[in-house]
Each structure stands twice: as structure tokens, then as C-alpha cells.
Amino acid sequence: MQALLSFQQAPPLAAPVRFFLTAPLFAIAGGLLLAWSEPAALLSRWTPTALALTHLITAGVMLQVMLGALFQILPVVAGANITRPLLVARLAHAALTPGTLLLAAAFLSYEPLAFKLAVSLLGAGVALFVGAAGRALHELSASSPTIPGLKLALFGLGVTVCLGALLGIALTGSSALPLQQLTAVHLAWGLIGWGITLLAAVGFLVVPMFQMTPSYPEWFTRRFSWSLLVLLAVWSSVELAGGARASTAFAGTLVLVAAAFPVLTLHLQRHSRRARFDANQRYWRVAMLSLLLAGATCLAGNAWTEFGEWQAWPWLCGILVLVGGFMSVMNGMLYKIVPFLVWMHLQNLGGGRVIAPNMNKVISAWHIERQLQTHCASLFLLVAATIWPEWMLRPAAIVFLLANAWLLRNLLAAMRFFRQHRARIAALTTTATSSA
Amino acid sequence: MTDKDAPRVIDARGLEPPEPMVRTMDALDHLGPGEELLVLLPREPFPLYRALELNGFSWLTTCHPDGTVEVLIRHQTR
Numbered sequence: 008m009q010a011l012l013s014f015q016q017a018p019p020l021a022a023p024v025r026f027f028l029t030a031p032l033f034a035i036a037g038g039l040l041l042a043w044s045e046p047a048a049l050l051s052r053w054t055p056t057a058l059a060l061t062h063l064i065t066a067g068v069m070l071q072v073m074l075g076a077l078f079q080i081l082p083v084v085a086g087a088n089i090t091r092p093l094l095v096a097r098l099a100h101a102a103l104t105p106g107t108l109l110l111a112a113a114f115l116s117y118e119p120l121a122f123k124l125a126v127s128l129l130g131a132g133v134a135l136f137v138g139a140a141g142r143a144l145h146e147l148s149a150s151s152p153t154i155p156g157l158k159l160a161l162f163g164l165g166v167t168v169c170l171g172a173l174l175g176i177a178l179t180g181s182s183a184l185p186l187q188q189l190t191a192v193h194l195a196w197g198l199i200g201w202g203i204t205l206l207a208a209v210g211f212l213v214v215p216m217f218q219m220t221p222s223y224p225e226w227f228t229r230r231f232s233w234s235l236l237v238l239l240a241v242w243s244s245v246e247l248a249g250g251a252r253a254s255t256a257f258a259g260t261l262v263l264v265a266a267a268f269p270v271l272t273l274h275l276q277r278h279s280r281r282a283r284f285d286a287n288q289r290y291w292r293v294a295m296l297s298l299l300l301a302g303a304t305c306l307a308g309n310a311w312t313e314f315g316e317w318q319a320w321p322w323l324c325g326i327l328v329l330v331g332g333f334m335s336v337m338n339g340m341l342y343k344i345v346p347f348l349v350w351m352h353l354q355n356l357g358g359g360r361v362i363a364p365n366m367n368k369v370i371s372a373w374h375i376e377r378q379l380q381t382h383c384a385s386l387f388l389l390v391a392a393t394i395w396p397e398w399m400l401r402p403a404a405i406v407f408l409l410a411n412a413w414l415l416r417n418l419l420a421a422m423r424f425f426r427q428h429r430a431r432i433a434a435l436t437t438t439a440t441s442s443a
Numbered sequence: 444m445t446d447k448d449a450p451r452v453i454d455a456r457g458l459e460p461p462e463p464m465v466r467t468m469d470a471l472d473h474l475g476p477g478e479e480l481l482v483l484l485p486r487e488p489f490p491l492y493r494a495l496e497l498n499g500f501s502w503l504t505t506c507h508p509d510g511t512v513e514v515l516i517r518h519q520t521r
Contacts, residue, residue, distance in 0.1 A: 086489035151486065215485065217459060222485070222510060280457065347461065366461065 026075025033067025038408030046396035102132030152228035156208025163200030290339025297331025450479035
């Protein structure tokens with residue numbers, strides 16, 4: 008049975024997994040920071056706590072999970088093989104992890120040296136990965152919309168990090184740049200140019216594959232990422248040129264175009280052939296609804312004066328996008344990617360003589376279910392904390408911390424499962440060799 | 444082509460990973476010399492190509508306008 012099965016094309020397990028195991032640690036650090044903070048920290052998105060927390064989630068959680076997933080996705084879905092993937096993964100991870108910690112510390116202390124070191128490490132880590140992944144993708148033809156989508160997302164990541172580096176330098180007092188506009192452009196490129204573009208490129212493939220839905224319409228998959236990036240580039244120019252009214256109009260259009268992805272995904276989910284939604288599907292549903300609510304909050308904050316005067320609306324928007332949108336999708340995808348990786352590597356190690364256990368046994372369904380519920384509770388409490396920070400901030404922070412500790416526990420359980428079965432395969436192989 | 448010569452078909456378009464790969468590799472275990480296996484998929488199976496190459500199979504891929512990818516597999520002729 009399956010004597011031939013070989014996935015030699017896949018990178019070593021250690022390449023993506025180091026990123027997956029690091030991401031929840033940054034989320035736990037974010038939870039601790041939030042629990043430690045005074046409710047006044049939520050009064051503005053410019054407080055040191057807000058900036059440190061945002062980067063613990065974006066650079067610490069999102070970037071780590073997204074890069075880890077790309078190590079796996081590039082060869083499997085695009086046939087793009089990163090040269091020496093384990094070395095690239097080790098170096099990128101070794102640069103990004105301390106870089107993110109230093110960036111959070113820099114926001115909390117406003118220490119110029121911390122900003123300089125953080126910018127250097129994050130810049131080097133991302134440049135290494137974008138270079139290696141870009142090289143692997145370079146010569147591939149666009150046989151599926153995922154390939155140009157991945158290329159555009161890598162471009163979006165590059166722009167985000169360059170703008171972030173400029174801001175980091177400006178914050179050390181070395182240059183006089185329009186900080187507020189530059190921050191808005193950096194944020195938009197990070198969330199839309201990198202985040203949504205990557206989410207869509209991967210979603211076009213994994214939503215029909217894992218959720219048993221019809222495919223996204225071809226006209227949509229061919230045009231979505233390009234339209235988003237072109238609009239983003241136009242809006243960025245207008246914003247930096249100082250055209251306030253035109254900038255608001257373009258920003259509104261950008262949000263509406265970006266919203267097409269969650270709307271279409273929710274529509275496709277309604278046509279899933281699966282009788283009962285699994286955790287991955289429910290995570291995607293929470294994420295798509297959160298992204299739509301975030302879009303509505305952003306539009307209301309810019310266009311509705313009374314709502315725009317509420318100081319916490321950018322926080323609400325940020326929580327919906329980062330925790331409700333991106334972190335939900337990532338949690339859901341980790342519960343597909345990690346068991347698949349464990350199964351695949353065990354299958355390879357077994358060499359056809361020992362069949363890998365069922366993928367569904369890698370992480371207990373009970374623990375996945377409870378973790379999903381805790382994540383949703385943390386999202387609800389974090390949203391409530393924007394309205395009643397005095398009462399809700401600490402409970403929200405603690406439940407958020409708990410949800411991510413649970414995610415880490417589940418991922419570590421998968422690694423334990425892998426080690427146990429690897430030992431079993433080694434023992435069986437040794438027995439078979441000695442009896443032969 | 445007679446019924447005996449017709450390739451065995453696996454329609455894996457509605458299956459969740461890794462089921463298409465598992466079924467294909469199972470079927471290849473029993474594929475005799477001169478026999479063919481036709482796999483219908485919703486996307487190009489890059490990991491499968493590598494596995495086929497490593498294990499001495501040749502294949503022909505055809506992409507259809509409805510998104511179906513057909514992979515016709517046989518043992519490599521020596």
C-alpha cells in the first residue's frame with residue numbers, strides 16, 4: 008500500500024514549523040502587554056502600547072505564520088522550490104524574531120538604538136525571504152491566479168517593510184518626514200497590499216479545496232489582486248501628496264474593493280458540500296465577517312462625523328482586522344497545515360512499509376473546538392473593551408492570552424504526535440532490517 | 444481502444460487533501476506495465492509530479508477550460 012508515496016519536493020518539517028510555534032508566543036506577549044496596560048492606552052492608536060501591540064501581532068504573529076505557510080505553499084501549489092529552504096528559514100526566523108521583540112521594545116521605550124536594530128533585523132529577514140521566494144516564483148508561468156497573487160503579495164510585503172524602515176529611521180529623529188501620512192500608507196500596504204492580497208491568493212485555492220465549495224469565479228481571481236494594488240498605489244500617491252478629500256474617496260473605494268473578497272467567500276461557504284462546518288470553515292466565517300465589520304467601521308470613521316469623533320474607533324477597526332480577520336484565518340489554516348505536514352512527513356518516513364495515522368488524529372478535535380471558542384470569546388471581549396475599557400480590558404487580555412496559549416498547546420501536541428510516530432517507525436524499520 | 448485497454452479513472456475533484464494523492468498512489472501500486480491511470484483533479488498536482496518522477500512513471504497533463512486537470516499516468520518505457 009502506497010509503497011511509492013514520496014513528497015521529496017516538500018521542505019523539511021523544521022522549516023515552516025519554527026515560524027508556526029513562534030507566532031503564538033508573540034500573541035501571548037501581546038496579551039501580557041495588554042493585561043499590564045492601563046485602560047487609557049486604548050484612548051489613541053498612537054500610544055506606545057498600541058504601537059507595540061500592533062507590531063507584536065502584525066510582525067510577530069501574522070508575518071511568522073504567513074512566511075511559515077509560504078514555505079509549504081510555494082512548492083505544493085505553485086511548484087516553486089525555494090533553494091536551501093531550511094537555511095533560508097533558519098536565517099529569516101533568526102532575524103525576524105529578535106527584530107520584532109526589539110521593535111515592540113523600541114515603541115515602549117522610544118530608544119533610537121532599538122529602532123535601528125529592529126529595522127535592520129526585520130529588513131534583513133524579510134529581504135532574505137522575499138529574495139528567495141521571489142526567485143522561486145520568478146520563472147513560473149501564471150497557470151493559476153494564485154501565482155501572480157503570491158508575487159503581488161511579496162511585492163506588498165516589500166513595500167510595507169521599506170515604509171516601516173523609513174518610519175523607524177524618522178522616529179529616531181534622523182529625518183523630517185510626514186509621519187502621519189507615511190504611517191497611514193505603511194498600514195494600508197501591510198494590511199491590504201500584503202495581508203489581503205496574500206489571503207486572497209491562498210484563499211482562491213484553499214477555500215474550495217478544504218471547504219468543499221465551488222471555485223471563485225475566474226473573472227474575479229484574475230482581477231482582484233491587481234485592482235487592489237493599483238488602487239492602493241493611487242491612494243498612496245494622493246495621500247502623500249496631501250489631497251485630503253480625494254484621499255478619503257480613494258480610501259473608501261479601496262475598502263469597498265477589498266470587501267469583495269470576504270463577501271464572495273461567505274457566499275461560496277453557503278454552497279459548501281460539507282454537511283457540517285469544521286473548525287477551519289468556522290474560523291474562516293468569523294474572519295470574513297470580522298473583515299466586513301472592520302471595513303464598515305473604517306468607512307463610518309472617515310465619513311460619519313459623530314462616529315469619527317469616538318477616539319476608540321481605530322482600535323475597534325484594528326481588533327476586527329487583526330484578531331477577528333487575520334488571526335482567525337491563521338488559526339483555522341494552522342489546523343489544516345500542521346496535521347497535513349505531520350501526516351506527510353510520517354508517510355515519507357514510513358516509506359510505504361508503515362502507513363501514517365489518520366490526519367484527524369494529529370490534534371484532538373476537542374482541543375481545537377475549545378480553542379476556537381476561546382478565540383471567539385477573546386474577540387468579543389476585545390471589541391467590548393473598546394467601549395468599556397475600565398471593565399473589559401483585563402478580562403479581554405487574559406482570555407486572548409489563554410486562546411493563544413491553547414493554540415500553542417495544540418501545535419506542540421502535533422509535534423509530540425510526530426515524534427512519537429517517528430520513533431515507532433524507526434523501531435519497526437530496525438526490527439524489519441534485523442529480521443531480514 | 445477496447446474496455447481492457449481503457450485507463451482506470453480516479454475522479455478526485457470533490458475530495459479533500461490528501462485523499463486525491465493517497466488514492467492515486469494506492470492505484471499506482473497496482474498499475475501493471477502497459478496500463479494507464481487517468482486522474483481528474485481541480486488543480487495541478489505539483490507534489491504528485493515529483494513522486495511520479497522519483498518512482499519511474501511518465502505522465503501527460505491536460506488542462507480543460509472548466510478548470511479540470513487531467514493527468515494520464517503510465518510506467519516509463521525503458
